[in-house]
Amino acid sequence: MKELRLMKGNEAVAEAAIRAGADGYFGYPITPQSEVLEYLMTEKPYEKTGMVVLQAESEIAAINMVYGGASCGKKVMTSSSSPGISLKQEGLSYIAGAELPCLVVNVVRGGPGLGTIQPSQSDYFQATKGGGHGDYRLIVLAPASVQEMADFAKLGFELAFKYRNPVMILSDGAIGQMMEKVELEEQKPRWTDEEIVEISPWATTGKTPDRERNIITSLDLDSHRHEKHNEKLQAKYKKIQENEVRYEKIHCDDAEYIFVAYGTSARICQKSIELGRKKGIKIGLFRPITLFPYPSNALRELSQGLKGILSVEMNAGQMIEDIKLSVGTTFNVEHFGRMGGVIPTPNEVLEALEQKIIGG
Numbered sequence: 001m002k003e004l005r006l007m008k009g010n011e012a013v014a015e016a017a018i019r020a021g022a023d024g025y026f027g028y029p030i031t032p033q034s035e036v037l038e039y040l041m042t043e044k045p046y047e048k049t050g051m052v053v054l055q056a057e058s059e060i061a062a063i064n065m066v067y068g069g070a071s072c073g074k075k076v077m078t079s080s081s082s083p084g085i086s087l088k089q090e091g092l093s094y095i096a097g098a099e100l101p102c103l104v105v106n107v108v109r110g111g112p113g114l115g116t117i118q119p120s121q122s123d124y125f126q127a128t129k130g131g132g133h134g135d136y137r138l139i140v141l142a143p144a145s146v147q148e149m150a151d152f153a154k155l156g157f158e159l160a161f162k163y164r165n166p167v168m169i170l171s172d173g174a175i176g177q178m179m180e181k182v183e184l185e186e187q188k189p190r191w192t193d194e195e196i197v198e199i200s201p202w203a204t205t206g207k208t209p210d211r212e213r214n215i216i217t218s219l220d221l222d223s224h225r226h227e228k229h230n231e232k233l234q235a236k237y238k239k240i241q242e243n244e245v246r247y248e249k250i251h252c253d254d255a256e257y258i259f260v261a262y263g264t265s266a267r268i269c270q271k272s273i274e275l276g277r278k279k280g281i282k283i284g285l286f287r288p289i290t291l292f293p294y295p296s297n298a299l300r301e302l303s304q305g306l307k308g309i310l311s312v313e314m315n316a317g318q319m320i321e322d323i324k325l326s327v328g329t330t331f332n333v334e335h336f337g338r339m340g341g342v343i344p345t346p347n348e349v350l351e352a353l354e355q356k357i358i359g360g
Helices: 008-019 036-042 059-071 082-087 091-097 124-128 148-162 175-177 195-200 223-243 262-278 296-303 319-327 347-359
Strands: 003-008 024-029 052-055 078-079 101-106 139-141 166-172 179-184 249-252 257-260 283-288 291-293 308-313 333-337
Touching: 008 036, 008 078, 008 101, 008 175, 008 179, 024 036, 024 059, 024 139, 024 166, 024 283, 036 052, 036 091, 036 179, 059 078, 059 082, 059 091, 059 101, 059 262, 078 082, 078 179, 082 091, 082 101, 091 223, 091 319, 101 148, 101 175, 124 166, 139 148, 139 262, 139 308, 148 175, 148 179, 148 223, 166 262, 179 223, 223 347, 257 262, 257 347, 262 283, 262 347, 283 296, 296 319, 308 319, 308 347, 333 347
Parallel strands: 024 052, 024 078, 078 101, 101 166, 139 166, 257 283, 257 308, 308 333
Antiparallel strands: 003 179, 139 291, 249 283
């Protein structure tokens, strides 16, 4: 039976991970995502489901613990905020190279550097373009509510194991800290060792009389063989792009202009639409839910009847590059954003549309 609770976004993703049958969480505290770790420590899921929760000595240690757990076919996850995610990049590249499933939560704060603890969206490039070394991609989910923080924990694990690839939930400090009503799924049992062997025959579950041991690594000193592995990875990413695109359209049927925004910015844009339509401006919202794969075809199709697009982001202009790649560089696309942890107001967003797109 599903359960309703009033929860923070950070708490919701933690509880949803427990209920999704997670085997382990390895993390390190950093504002504004510390409640993920704190909630898991308080709930003591080991006593309920056997899930391990461990505060590592550093972010680097945490991601390598995830690497080890994922190698065994376990549902494992970590969470952090922007500087901590930067420290995890080498490990994420190793995990992607070894084709291992895991869930990573980034509750983004303002940067660069140590920056601020306020919400931001300035990690878009890092998340969607492969923030570590090598030609790899993460599947990136962008929640715009506490409910989606919970929903994407389950979905993230499903996609991670479907494609043997790391999945990132790219949240921000506002969604991580805000409280909303959330509907939680029923508790799923953790996989047994027998189920893991069946579900993940690649996992390092040990050598048995029936089969040889599996060896997990991202190292291959033969260039030609490693190129073949890279080609396999690129084919997988193409398959993800073909099958896993998710987005939402709001008031787009009669729109002449649209905002393109995700996460907290998308929530703000919904109020901007209300204000704009009261003034007679036909505005809609296109909200990418998967940032990789980016919903380029859907946005391109939608743009055919539009006069202009405003990319609304809490950064200096990062997603706008994917928008321009989608609709063409000659289309009327502009960016509006606030930086350093400043959250734009709906009036500011509407004024930017009027000045940069309509008046421009």
